Amino acid sequence: MRLIAATFLALSIACNRAFELKDFTFGDHDYNSLLNVLNETNKKCPDVSRIYSLDEKTVEGRDLVVIEFTAEKPGTHLAGKPEFKYVGNMHGNEVVSREVLLALIAYLCQGYREQDPEVVWLMDNTRIHIMPSMNPDGWELANSRPRKNGQKPWLDGRANANEVDLNRNFPEVDKLEYKYEKLEGGLNNHIMSLSKALSKMNLAPETRAVIKWLYSIPFVLSSNLHGGDLVANYPYDESRDDRKTSQYSASPDDGLFRYLAKSYSKHHLTMSDPSRKPCDMSGDLELPEFKDGITNGAKWYSVAGGMQDFNYLATNCFETTLELGCNKFPYPEEEKNYWEENKAALLNYMFQVHIGIKGLIQSGGKRVGNATIKVMNMPSGSPIKHDVLSGKQGDYYRLLLDGDYKVRVVAEGFHPEERCITVANKQMQQAQVVNFDLTPSNKERTKGQTGCIPTKQLDLSSGTEQFLQDSLYDKLYGDYVYNTKDYQLYNYLQRILKSVTGN
Numbered sequence: 001m002r003l004i005a006a007t008f009l010a011l012s013i014a015c016n017r018a019f020e021l022k023d024f025t026f027g028d029h030d031y032n033s034l035l036n037v038l039n040e041t042n043k044k045c046p047d048v049s050r051i052y053s054l055d056e057k058t059v060e061g062r063d064l065v066v067i068e069f070t071a072e073k074p075g076t077h078l079a080g081k082p083e084f085k086y087v088g089n090m091h092g093n094e095v096v097s098r099e100v101l102l103a104l105i106a107y108l109c110q111g112y113r114e115q116d117p118e119v120v121w122l123m124d125n126t127r128i129h130i131m132p133s134m135n136p137d138g139w140e141l142a143n144s145r146p147r148k149n150g151q152k153p154w155l156d157g158r159a160n161a162n163e164v165d166l167n168r169n170f171p172e173v174d175k176l177e178y179k180y181e182k183l184e185g186g187l188n189n190h191i192m193s194l195s196k197a198l199s200k201m202n203l204a205p206e207t208r209a210v211i212k213w214l215y216s217i218p219f220v221l222s223s224n225l226h227g228g229d230l231v232a233n234y235p236y237d238e239s240r241d242d243r244k245t246s247q248y249s250a251s252p253d254d255g256l257f258r259y260l261a262k263s264y265s266k267h268h269l270t271m272s273d274p275s276r277k278p279c280d281m282s283g284d285l286e287l288p289e290f291k292d293g294i295t296n297g298a299k300w301y302s303v304a305g306g307m308q309d310f311n312y313l314a315t316n317c318f319e320t321t322l323e324l325g326c327n328k329f330p331y332p333e334e335e336k337n338y339w340e341e342n343k344a345a346l347l348n349y350m351f352q353v354h355i356g357i358k359g360l361i362q363s364g365g366k367r368v369g370n371a372t373i374k375v376m377n378m379p380s381g382s383p384i385k386h387d388v389l390s391g392k393q394g395d396y397y398r399l400l401l402d403g404d405y406k407v408r409v410v411a412e413g414f415h416p417e418e419r420c421i422t423v424a425n426k427q428m429q430q431a432q433v434v435n436f437d438l439t440p441s442n443k444e445r446t447k448g449q450t451g452c453i454p455t456k457q458l459d460l461s462s463g464t465e466q467f468l469q470d471s472l473y474d475k476l477y478g479d480y481v482y483n484t485k486d487y488q489l490y491n492y493l494q495r496i497l498k499s500v501t502g503n
C-alpha cells in the first residue's frame with residue numbers, strides 16, 4: 001500500500017513540475033501578435049519547430065496557422081512517432097484557450113532550450129501540432145465589442161464571419177454511426193471518406209481546411225479548447241436518441257475517454273474540485289454536475305456536427321473538448337492565472353498520446369497500410385467496437401488502458417493475425433510496441449496463432465463446428481464490418497451455433 005502510494009506520488013510530481021515562463025507577455029494577442037509569438041518561437045527553436053498554414057484561409061482571408069514541435073525532422077511523419085494536436089479558439093469569443101496555447105508554445109520552446117526533461121522527452125517521442133486559433137475572424141469581432149459589467153457579449157464572435165458555428169458545421173457522423181450500430185454490422189471507424197466529408201453542404205472554409213488537415217496527418221490524440229464552463233468533455237457529443245437533448249451516449253471507448261478527460265481535469269488546479277462554484281453564466285436553470293470535472297458530451301447537452309466526434313469516427317484520432325473557464329473573454333491581466341491553472345494539465349494530457357500499443361504492420365519487409373486493428377478485452381473476449389487503421393507507412397497506434405487484450409489485425413489479401421498482450425502504461429514511457437508480420441492469403445501461413453482464448457469464444461471441437469466458429473469469429477471481428485451483406489450469413493451462423501450450444 002505504502003509502495004503504491006509512493007509510486008503514485010512520484011508520477012504526480014513528474015507531471016506537475018512545470019517551470020516558470022520567461023520572455024512571454026500575457027494579454028490579448030490579436031492576429032498579428034499571435035503570428036509574432038509563433039515566428040519568435042520558431043526563430044528561437046528553429047531545429048525543433050515549423051510553422052505552417054492550413055490549405056484554406058478564413059472567410060476574411062486570414063491564415064489558419066499551426067506550429068509544430070518535434071525533435072527530429074519537423075514537417076515529416078515518422079513511423080512510430082505519434083501525432084498530437086491542440087486546437088484553440090474555435091469559438092472566436094472564447095479566448096482563454098488561445099492565450100494558454102500561445103503560452104504553451106513559448107513554454108515548449110523554452111523547455112527544449114533549457115533541456116527540461118519532460119519537454120525534451122515529449123519532443124523526442126512525439127510530433128505536436130498547436131493551432132492557437134481556428135476562428136481568428138470571430139476573435140476580431142468579439143474583441144471589438146465593449147464590455148458590460150466586465151463581460152463581453154455572450155455570443156458575439158462565437159461563429160465565423162459568415163455566422164457559421166464551426167463546432168456544429170462538421171458532417172454529422174454520429175447519426176451515421178448510430179445507424180450502423182443498429183445494423184450491428186456497419187463501419188465503426190473511418191466511416192466517411194474525405195471526398196464525402198467535403199461534399200457536405202454549407203461547409204465553412206475553416207471547417208473545410210480542418211477536415212483536409214485531419215485526413216492528411218495521422219493524428220492519434222487531440223483536444224479542442226473552449227470557454228464558458230470548466231469541464232473536460234468526451235464523446236459522444238450527440239444523443240443516441242435524437243429526441244433527447246440530454247442522454248449519456250457512451251462510445252465504445254467510454255472508459256478510455258473518461259480516463260483521458262480525467263488526465264486533464266485532475267491536473268488542472270480547480271477543474272475537478274468538488275467544492276468549487278459552478279459556472280452560472282449561460283442562464284441554465286439547472287446547473288450540471290461534473291463529477292471529477294468531466295462529462296459525457298451528450299449527457300451535458302446534445303451537439304450535432306461537432307469536431308470532437310468527427311475526429312473519433314472519421315479518422316484515427318481520439319479527441320476531447322476542454323472548457324477552460326466560466327468567463328469566455330476575461331481581462332488580459334487575468335490570463336497569466338489561467339496559464340498557471342492549466343499548464344500541468346496541458347502537459348499531462350500530451351503524454352497520454354503514448355498509452356496503449358503501437359507498431360508496424362508488415363509483410364515480408366513491405367509495409368501494409370490500411371490494415372484494421374481490432375481489440376478485445378481479455379479474458380472476457382468482449383470486443384471494443386472501435387477499430388483503428390494502419391497508416392500509409394504501415395504504422396498504427398491504439399490508445400488503451402492498463403489490462404489484458406487480444407489484438408487482431410485484418411488486411412485485405414492477408415491472413416488475419418492475432419496477439420495477446422498486457423498493457424501496463426507508465427508516465428514518460430512510449431506505448432508498447434506490438435508489430436505484425438502478415439502472410440499473404442495465397443500462401444500457407446507458417447506461424448501459429450498465439451493462444452489466448454477469450455471466455456466468450458465458444459468451445460467447439462469438431463471440424464464442422466470449428467469452421468462455423470471461425471466463420472462466426474470472422475463475422476464478429478473480421479471483415480464483416482466492411483460488407484453488411486455478410487450480416488445475413490452471420491445471423492445464420494449464429495442461429496446454428498445457438499442450436500449447437502443451447503445458448
Ligand SMILES: [Zn+2]
Pocket residue numbers: 090091094225226227
Ligand atoms: Zn466553445
